[in-house]
Amino acid sequence: MVNKIKNEKERGTVTNNVAEKTAETPPPSNGGVTSSAHVLSDPQQTRLSEQKTLQTKRNRYIPIWAKAWIALIPALIFLVFFTFYPIINTFLYSFMGAYTHDLGADTSQYGQIFVSDGAGSFALAQFFASLAEWAEYIRNPAGYMGLTDPVQPIFTLENYRIVLTNDLFLNSLLNTMLLVVVSVPLTIIVALLISVFLNSIKALRGFFQTIFFLPYVTNSIALGMVFNVMFSYHDNGLMNMFLSWFGVDPINWLNLRIDFTGGDYIPAATRLAMFIAITIYTVWTGLAFKILVFMSGLASIDKQYYDAARIDGSSRFTIFRKITVPLLSPQIFYITITSFIGAFKAYTGVIALFADNTKNNGAGSFGGAEGTEWITVVGYIYREMGRGAELPSVASAGSVILLVLILLITLVQMQVSKKRVHY
Amino acid sequence: MANHEQYFANENDRRRWLAGFIISRVFIYAFLAAFALFILLPFWFMIVTSLKHAGDYQTEQAQGILNLFPTNLTFKNFGTIFGAKWGYSASIPADREIAELGLGTSGENFVQYFTNTIIVAIASTIFMIITTVLASFAFARLEFKGKNLLFTLLLATMMVPGEMMIITNFQTANSLNWTNTYAALIFVHGISIFYIFYLRQTFQQIPNELYLAAKVDGYGEFGYLLKVMIPIAMPTIVTITILNVMGSWNAYIWPNLIATAENPIFGNSMKLVSNGLMSMFSNTFRSYDTLRIAGSMVVTAPLLIVFIFFRKYIMRGVSRSGIKG
Numbered sequence: 001m002v003n004k005i006k007n008e009k010e011r012g013t014v015t016n017n018v019a020e021k022t023a024e025t026p027p028p029s030n031g032g033v034t035s036s037a038h039v040l041s042d043p044q045q046t047r048l049s050e051q052k053t054l055q056t057k058r059n060r061y062i063p064i065w066a067k068a069w070i071a072l073i074p075a076l077i078f079l080v081f082f083t084f085y086p087i088i089n090t091f092l093y094s095f096m097g098a099y100t101h102d103l104g105a106d107t108s109q110y111g112q113i114f115v116s117d118g119a120g121s122f123a124l125a126q127f128f129a130s131l132a133e134w135a136e137y138i139r140n141p142a143g144y145m146g147l148t149d150p151v152q153p154i155f156t157l158e159n160y161r162i163v164l165t166n167d168l169f170l171n172s173l174l175n176t177m178l179l180v181v182v183s184v185p186l187t188i189i190v191a192l193l194i195s196v197f198l199n200s201i202k203a204l205r206g207f208f209q210t211i212f213f214l215p216y217v218t219n220s221i222a223l224g225m226v227f228n229v230m231f232s233y234h235d236n237g238l239m240n241m242f243l244s245w246f247g248v249d250p251i252n253w254l255n256l257r258i259d260f261t262g263g264d265y266i267p268a269a270t271r272l273a274m275f276i277a278i279t280i281y282t283v284w285t286g287l288a289f290k291i292l293v294f295m296s297g298l299a300s301i302d303k304q305y306y307d308a309a310r311i312d313g314s315s316r317f318t319i320f321r322k323i324t325v326p327l328l329s330p331q332i333f334y335i336t337i338t339s340f341i342g343a344f345k346a347y348t349g350v351i352a353l354f355a356d357n358t359k360n361n362g363a364g365s366f367g368g369a370e371g372t373e374w375i376t377v378v379g380y381i382y383r384e385m386g387r388g389a390e391l392p393s394v395a396s397a398g399s400v401i402l403l404v405l406i407l408l409i410t411l412v413q414m415q416v417s418k419k420r421v422h423y
Numbered sequence: 424m425a426n427h428e429q430y431f432a433n434e435n436d437r438r439r440w441l442a443g444f445i446i447s448r449v450f451i452y453a454f455l456a457a458f459a460l461f462i463l464l465p466f467w468f469m470i471v472t473s474l475k476h477a478g479d480y481q482t483e484q485a486q487g488i489l490n491l492f493p494t495n496l497t498f499k500n501f502g503t504i505f506g507a508k509w510g511y512s513a514s515i516p517a518d519r520e521i522a523e524l525g526l527g528t529s530g531e532n533f534v535q536y537f538t539n540t541i542i543v544a545i546a547s548t549i550f551m552i553i554t555t556v557l558a559s560f561a562f563a564r565l566e567f568k569g570k571n572l573l574f575t576l577l578l579a580t581m582m583v584p585g586e587m588m589i590i591t592n593f594q595t596a597n598s599l600n601w602t603n604t605y606a607a608l609i610f611v612h613g614i615s616i617f618y619i620f621y622l623r624q625t626f627q628q629i630p631n632e633l634y635l636a637a638k639v640d641g642y643g644e645f646g647y648l649l650k651v652m653i654p655i656a657m658p659t660i661v662t663i664t665i666l667n668v669m670g671s672w673n674a675y676i677w678p679n680l681i682a683t684a685e686n687p688i689f690g691n692s693m694k695l696v697s698n699g700l701m702s703m704f705s706n707t708f709r710s711y712d713t714l715r716i717a718g719s720m721v722v723t724a725p726l727l728i729v730f731i732f733f734r735k736y737i738m739r740g741v742s743r744s745g746i747k748g
Contacts, residue, residue: 068565075558086591197451217730221697222719235487399586
């Protein structure tokens with residue numbers, strides 16, 4: 001009975017609402033209900049509406065795949081010009097013999113095939129023209145005349161030999177390995193500890209989380225500059241002041257030998273001092289992202305595991321080692337892989353710390369008298385690129401080697417993850 | 424704590440557990456506070472040093488003390504890096520030196536760098552949103568031949584280090600006469616494959632029923648995109664907008680190559696904030712730490728303000744990407 005009344009009530013209100021709505025809408029000026037009939041009866045109007053339906057029908061006849069390509073074209077044009085073509089072109093550059101700087105600085109004849117030094121011409125068009133030339137060259141090397149210029153494209157591995165035997169490049173590899181072995185694991189361990197501790201507290205958790213995320217939303221050049229001043233060789237540099245509390249004499253962290261009037265001087269920064277500065281800056285900037293990822297991983301671990309372990313009387317360390325780390329292994333794996341790749345791509349952070357873009361053809365300083373002490377792989381590439389007189393085949397070879405290194409690391413870590421990561 | 428009571432056999436056990444609990448809490452909070460201090464210290468150092476008088480700072484250096492809580496504050500440093508020449512007294516040597524550097528007339532100041540960066544950030548974000556929305560719509564909703572192949576190809580290029588593209592793009596931009604122009608800064612790296620990937624995932628989560636309903640209502644594919652998908656995916660679009668604006672703000676490598684001198688048409692400096700900061704303080708202000716830090720401060724402050732207002736969006740986007748900017 002109650003239900004029935006309720007239903008009736010509801011129905012009543014509904015009809016009431018409808019009535020209200022119809023009452024509220026103002027009647028059309030030309031006599032309300034008759035308007036639609038009026039339109040239909042008007043021959044001109046009917047024709048117009050017919051045309052309209054025809055047009056919408058015609059619109060629908062554009063096939064889906066054509067619409068897809070219309071939607072893709074704006075992005076694809078720019079991706080083809082500035083992403084796909086450059087990858088292929090740089091790869092080819094790295095094999096082009098005529099561009100190595102062993103052949104001297106005469107660029108007048110290099111520019112004919114790949115690189116347009118003339119005004120207004122477009123590198124892509126040159127690329128297709130050169131493809132035709134190659135086809136010609138490969139078909140008949142002896143009788144090759146060239147379509148635009150008699151310069152023959154020379155394919156060689158010389159660029160790779162130059163890069164791989166270059167002391168600077170080997171130094172950059174060593175530096176990267178040190179970053180990978182020391183800085184990256186240190187950052188990951190600290191981030192893991194902070195995340196586990198953060199996860200175990202309730203009070204102030206959001207406050208700490210926000211603080212730890214702050215370094216992520218900063219400009220690495222600006223903060224590098226701040227660290228540069230904090231690592232000042234002066235007694236009042238923040239780092240030196242901190243050390244002076246423990247009775248340590250001021251250290252020159254980043255700069256060259258500094259002479260004062262009267263024969264006093266501060267010795268140049270040692271390789272170790274610079275490495276400590278770089279590592280502290282790397283940890284500072286790197287923590288934020290890792291903590292974010294670990295925290296989201298920890299949030300998804302089932303609390304039952306911890307309750308079970310606590311009932312068993314396991315110690316905190318056992319819980320950490322036997323439950324947290326295995327269940328967090330996908331995140332740890334992801335962070336390790338991205339950090340290793342990040343270490344190979346390290347560049348902006350280091351040059352910001354040494355804060356001098358007058359060194360290395362504008363690529364920035366990496367410490368030491370020549371500005372190359374802590375050079376990174378990417379730094380080496382930009383240094384080669386900035387040489388100016390030579391075309392960038394050595395830099396290209398360097399970038400291809402970087403790509404191979406990144407692929408190798410990814411492959412190795414994939415293999416490791418198959419054994420160690422629990423999904 | 425109440426639900427742990429049952430695990431303890433006697434009062435002694437409970438006490439021992441409580442003592443361990445308190446000790447571990449103290450240790451955990453001390454550890455977190457120490458690292459929070461480590462994170463905050465550079466920010467505090469930056470704020471404090473940018474507000475110091477150049478003369479006071481030099482006196483501190485001579486005496487070998489560092490005052491982290493100065494009382495004599497000034498905004499003079501900010502004025503100087505924005506090109507103003509006010510507030511210097513001829514009797515203080517450091518003031519006189521800075522005033523004599525004659526920065527205001529050179530056009531190399533932060534007003535110009537800010538203008539450039541804002542132009543590039545707005546234009547590149549509009550360009551990025553249009554291309555990204557259309558492309559991710561095609562990948563998420565429309566069927567066409569070679570879709571999976573093309574998408575795999577796009578994802579594969581995410582592995583390639585940016586240097587491979589930059590080497591050729593530098594040549595291309597040169598041959599297009601794009602050196603020192605806004606076009607080079609806006610279009611060349613204007614599209615991010617990660618954003619397409621991210622937005623496509625959001626689009627794919629929208630149920631198919633909505634698409635069919637929209638078809639019944641007479642919408643075509645693009646009408647559906649405009650009226651249904653974009654409103655639903657708005658949070659993701661906001662996220663990629665913020666990430667892209669922050670990316671423009673933090674851009675250093677590409678502008679450092681392509682925008683080093685004056686614009687050929689307008690004759691203004693083309694440097695973005697990061698590049699301006701680096702070049703100004705590698706050269707003119709090399710030995711004036713307060714000015715360098717003030718420069719870092721004005722570059723960092725807008726980022727922190729954006730972070731305060733859009734924390735949710737930024738943190739969500741970041742946890743997906745792993746790419747800075």
